[in-house]
Amino acid sequence: xxxxxxxxxxxxxxxxxxxxxxxxxxxxxxxxxPSEDVVAEVVVSPPFVFLQQVKGLLRLDFAVAAQNCWxxxxxxxxxxxxxxxxxxxxxxxxxxxxSERRALLGESSDFVADKVAYALTQGLKVIACxxxxxxxxxxxTTMDVVAAQTKAIAEKISxxxxxxxxxxxxxxIGTGKVATPAQAQEVHDGLRKWLHSNVSPSVAESTRIIYGxxxxxxxxxxxAAQPDVxxxxxxxxxxxxxxxxxxxxxxxxxxxx
Ligand SMILES: O=C(CO)COP(=O)(O)O
Numbered sequence: 001x002x003x004x005x006x007x008x009x010x011x012x013x014x015x016x017x018x019x020x021x022x023x024x025x026x027x028x029x030x031x032x033x034p035s036e037d038v039v040a041e042v043v044v045s046p047p048f049v050f051l052q053q054v055k056g057l058l059r060l061d062f063a064v065a066a067q068n069c070w071x072x073x074x075x076x077x078x079x080x081x082x083x084x085x086x087x088x089x090x091x092x093x094x095x096x097x098x099s100e101r102r103a104l105l106g107e108s109s110d111f112v113a114d115k116v117a118y119a120l121t122q123g124l125k126v127i128a129c130x131x132x133x134x135x136x137x138x139x140x141t142t143m144d145v146v147a148a149q150t151k152a153i154a155e156k157i158s159x160x161x162x163x164x165x166x167x168x169x170x171x172x173i174g175t176g177k178v179a180t181p182a183q184a185q186e187v188h189d190g191l192r193k194w195l196h197s198n199v200s201p202s203v204a205e206s207t208r209i210i211y212g213x214x215x216x217x218x219x220x221x222x223x224a225a226q227p228d229v230x231x232x233x234x235x236x237x238x239x240x241x242x243x244x245x246x247x248x249x250x251x252x253x254x255x256x257x
Contacts, residue, residue, distance in 0.1 A: 172213025
């Protein structure tokens with residue numbers, strides 16, 4: 001049974017200047033991350049306009065992701081960036097279905113699933129985001145919500161090899177209110193069971209389910225120690241040097257494996 005490689009994504013969101021980008025990349029390039037071919041897969045996601053710059057400067061053992069792409073082939077869609085363009089620029093990853101886009105830009109689960117399916121057909125790897133709001137958690141519907149979001153994707157794809165599932169409870173994003181390790185584990189375990197029953201046992205076993213929402217250098221180790229937490233999608237802290245500590249939390253996993 002192949003272990004799931006720890007995955008740490010840095011979602012820079014709509015932040016930064018060219019100068020900031022250089023500083024962040026310098027910190028990453030100088031970081032001494034645990035090797036034997038790095039125990040974590042590290043992917044940073046700058047805004048579109050900085051993708052080329054970051055790709056050019058970033059160490060080769062880390063990769064880049066776009067934060068979105070258009071739902072199908074490019075064309076007359078002003079302001080959009082197509083999956084083909086990302087492939088053309090050799091950007092290997094894309095984040096899709098982030099809750100900020102779902103909530104602020106009205107992206108439905110079906111629309112997100114169409115994007116995921118199309119991006120995969122173009123050869124992109126996808127960080128697919130799901131997560132419940134505070135109201136949904138308080139109403140006890142967390143598992144139903146994340147299962148429905150996952151189902152929408154599962155119905156439109158057949159190969160999960162290039163998917164990382166990011167569980168990001170909306171109430172934990174940018175709030176400083178991180179899910180407890182037990183809360184994260186409970187949902188990740190539920191999602192793995194859902195994949196087991198509704199997709200396949202091997203997809204459940206091999207798909208990385210990562211946690212996002214107020215992860216920082218101080219809380220990452222406890223979260224990483226949970227058996228079904230396979231890494232993180234980090235917002236605010238990915239712009240700071242503590243992102244390196246979050247990458248290093250992968251060692252918790254390798255030492256407990
Ligand atoms: O939305 C997130 C990552 O995609 C999480 O953001 P924060 O880490 O800032 O809470």
